[in-house]
Amino acid sequence: MENRRLAAVLIADIAGYTRLVEQDTDATVGAWKAARADVIEPAIAGHSGRIVKLTGDGFLAEFPAVQDAVLCALAMQKGLATSSLDFRMGVNLGDIVDDGQDIHGEGINIAARIEAMADEGGICISGDVFSQVRNRVEASYTDMGEHQVKHVSHPVRVYSVRAGTAGSKTPEPVQRLARLAEKPSIAILPFDNISNDPEQEYFCDGVVEDIITQISKFRWLSVIARNSTFTYKGKSVDIKVVGKELSARYVVEGSVRKAGNRIRVTAQLIDSADGSHVWADRYDRELADIFDLQDEITQTLVGMIEPELTAAERSRARRKPTENLDAWELVQKASWHQKLFSAEDCSMAEQLLDEAIALDPEITYAYALKGYIEYVRVIMGYTDETEKALTNALTWARKAISLDDREDFAYRVLGSAQTHTGEHEESLKNLDRAIEINPNLASAYNARALSLLLGPTFDAEAIKQTVETAIRLSPKDTTIWSLLHSLAVVCCIEGDFEKAVEYLQESCRQPVTTYFPFYYLAATLKVLGRNDEAERTFAKAREMNPTFSFAKQLKQLSEHAVARVEGAGLMQAFRDLGLPDE
Secondary structure, three states: OOEEEEEEEEEEEEOOHHHHHHHOHHHHHHHHHHHHHHHHHHHHHHOOOEEEEEOOOEEEEEEOOHHHHHHHHHHHHHHOOOOOOOEEEEEEEEEEEEOOOOEEOHHHHHHHHHHHHOOOOOEEEEHHHHHHHOOOOOEEEEEEEEEOOOOOOOOEEEEEEEEOOOOOOOOHHHHOHHHOOOOOEEEEOOOEEOOOOHHHHHHHHHHHHHHHHHHOOOOOOEEOOHHHHHHHOOOOOOHHHHHHHHOOOEEEEEEEEEEOOEEEEEEEEEEOOOOEEEEEEEEEEEOOOHHHHHHHHHHHHHHHHHHHHHHHHHHHHHOOOHHHOOHHHHHHHHHHHHOOOOHHHHHHHHHHHHHHHHHOOOOHHHHHHHHHHHHHHHHOOOOOOHHHHHHHHHHHHHHHHHHOOOOHHHHHHHHHHHHHOOOHHHHHHHHHHHHHHOOOOHHHHHHHHHHHHHOOOOOHHHHHHHHHHHHHHOOOOOOHHHHHHHHHHHHHHHOOHHHHHHHHHHHHOOOOOOHHHHHHHHHHHHHOOOHHHHHHHHHHHHHHOOOOOHHHHHHHOOHHHHHHHHHOOHHHHHHHHOOOOO
């Protein structure tokens, strides 16, 4: 007979269990048995709970009171701190149905979903649990915000919880060496062929293999090998299970449908922790040359997946308190700040990168990003010590390359800094090296376009093609504003000021932009004689950066670029608008 009741449920599993079993089955199974006997079973019994069932690499437990469930979770994580296994735990309060052998209900589903959001060795609780225990259980609680979880119609607020009070530091033994950089991992599953044409199987497999190859060129990502992901071919899979079995934080799945002379490819990027969709899109193409089509779709998908992954990682890092971040998460939080391009955010990013390097002195991307921040200070006019900042940028980029000579972003930073030190040939050589290592690195094309724009020779078509490639590779990039700005300057130099205005207006409308497009839009409108619009735009630009001046403009441009901008009439327009000399 079924029994319905309100109960607190605790779900736990072992992080990376499949991988650990593959590495050493006997040791992993032995550690799991020891953890149950020595810590888990005594703790649950001591807090008036019962184990409902074991789940292979975890367990489900029920408690009559929420306070007991949370205290038990804290006690277990403390007791398991010396174990070789890391457990994730989730606690929820809700109605359950007991059929005498198992318990069921939405409350258990929510517990499972929030358990997957916990860090290794961590605990997550629902908002309902938090409201019951916040004044009864002394611990540190961090609000992780509301989350839409699978099979639940309403969003669920989630909190992470750890021993101690807010502001207290985690005891050293619990801080684990895992705070070193842990790259996010991604699995690209075989795409489903939903055509009636079995010959499309090779196309499906080819696209996936190419995506795996191309996305593995991003050094900050750990990409699961084809041999592992293709074991799921033709199977109906649970993304959360796949994520656990492959230790993949993210999973890409998709399908291919052929109809007549057209092919439709759909793809979606999923967070394996809770099954939520990070991104999804669909592509319709004419079926002409099959290999050219495969290359085009691959490049398009990789160009969309990578920036969505970086955005997801930055968002993930931002939700956690800084003291709980590992080195990689610190870098991602730093990247989020840097991409806002303000002087204050650059300083915050630099501080976070220093913390990351202290945890992991060999995290190459952190050094490259430190170099990029110094470069940003120069081009944005945030420093009066231009030479020193550029020297620092070169030093940090070379440090990253000395640790990993295939760190594409480090070559991008090195080339960008050399653009402003007058080493034009070396600049292009290093930017081309970044592109050679990773042909999908949109920011390297962005930097190459600027290098061409500021260099001794002016090739408008080469600049336009480079910008177009960058936009095609990453159409939702946060630095689109700078690409549009470069195109506008090219148009001004060519004398097409109307087109320049279109590009600059679009640049000003971007979600992330800076004062540059506003100043140049004002000057371009002035050249066109649209004086009222120019004055209004110039006033807006002065609000955004009241310290911008001729002196700072000249520091940001090479002598070649100054001559071109002067020849286009923009310098005189700046003077007419009242831009200060100093």
